[in-house]
Amino acid sequence: TQLLEQSPQFLSIQEGENLTVYCNSSSVFSSLQWYRQEPGEGPVLLVTVVTGGEVKKLKRLTFQFGDARKDSSLHITAAQPGDTGLYLCAGLGGTSYGKLTFGQGTILTVHP
Amino acid sequence: GAVVSQHPSRVICKSGTSVKIECRSLDFQATTMFWYRQFPKKSLMLMATSNEGSKATYEQGVEKDKFLINHASLTLSTLTVTSAHPEDSSFYICSADPHSLYGYTFGSGTRLTVV
Numbered sequence: 596t597q598l599l600e601q602s603p604q605f606l607s608i609q610e611g612e613n614l615t616v617y618c619n620s621s622s623v624f625s626s627l628q629w630y631r632q633e634p635g636e637g638p639v640l641l642v643t644v645v646t647g648g649e650v651k652k653l654k655r656l657t658f659q660f661g662d663a664r665k666d667s668s669l670h671i672t673a674a675q676p677g678d679t680g681l682y683l684c685a686g687l688g689g690t691s692y693g694k695l696t697f698g699q700g701t702i703l704t705v706h707p
Numbered sequence: 708g709a710v711v712s713q714h715p716s717r718v719i720c721k722s723g724t725s726v727k728i729e730c731r732s733l734d735f736q737a738t739t740m741f742w743y744r745q746f747p748k749k750s751l752m753l754m755a756t757s758n759e760g761s762k763a764t765y766e767q768g769v770e771k772d773k774f775l776i777n778h779a780s781l782t783l784s785t786l787t788v789t790s791a792h793p794e795d796s797s798f799y800i801c802s803a804d805p806h807s808l809y810g811y812t813f814g815s816g817t818r819l820t821v822v
Contacts, residue, residue: 601750628810628811630810630813635798635816635818636815636816637711637713637800637802637813637814637815637816638751638800638813639813640810640811640812643810681748683750683751685811693739693756693804694741694753694756695741695753695802695811697750697751697752697753698750699749699750700748700749700750702748
């Protein structure tokens with residue numbers, strides 16, 4: 596069984612602060628996806644990283660895929676209350692072919 | 708593009724009754740769809756993989772007879788919760804792969820409450 600360890604599980608910060616969420620695994624993934632989910636809605640894709648060492652930026656969000664494609668991070672600069680939500684990393688590939696392996700999720704709360 | 712529509716968004720049913728949840732891919736064909744269950748403030752838990760024209764593949768611990776999955780066409784998969792009990796109350800989400808290399812697309816979820 597593939598595992599994707601996501602941390603921290605909870606993050607409560609003030610507006611303007613920076614934060615990083617981590618996803619780590621002993622398994623190699625062909626790609627890793629980051630989603631954001633709001634209460635009562637389905638997850639919405641933020642980014643997919645495919646190449647080891649890849650860095651993608653989406654406005655104030657920076658995503659990294661580890662060189663060995665076993666880990667990834669999401670960094671948010673100058674967090675805003677609108678960033679509040681559940682962030683999920685999900686790996687594709689490895690032994691769970693065709694199925695996404697989800698991390699435990701990070702509940703981010705940004706206080707004004 | 709790559710939209711998955713899930714219906715209903717909310718449903719309340721009585722214990723012992725059955726409830727059907729639909730998941731449709733609106734602008735692409737999906738030979739495979741996935742059904743997840745999510746508890747409050749928790750991550751998604753894969754229940755089963757729905758395969759068009761064949762039997763669904765269930766994850767360990769998921770009761771096949773309780774959670775019936777039908778994938779009769781390339782754009783529709785259904786999940787039927789049979790003989791529902793209060794402990795089946797949860798948020799159910801479906802997803803499909805549009806093969807766009809950009810990630811799976813998720814439905815908006817169904818909040819099931821069994822009273």
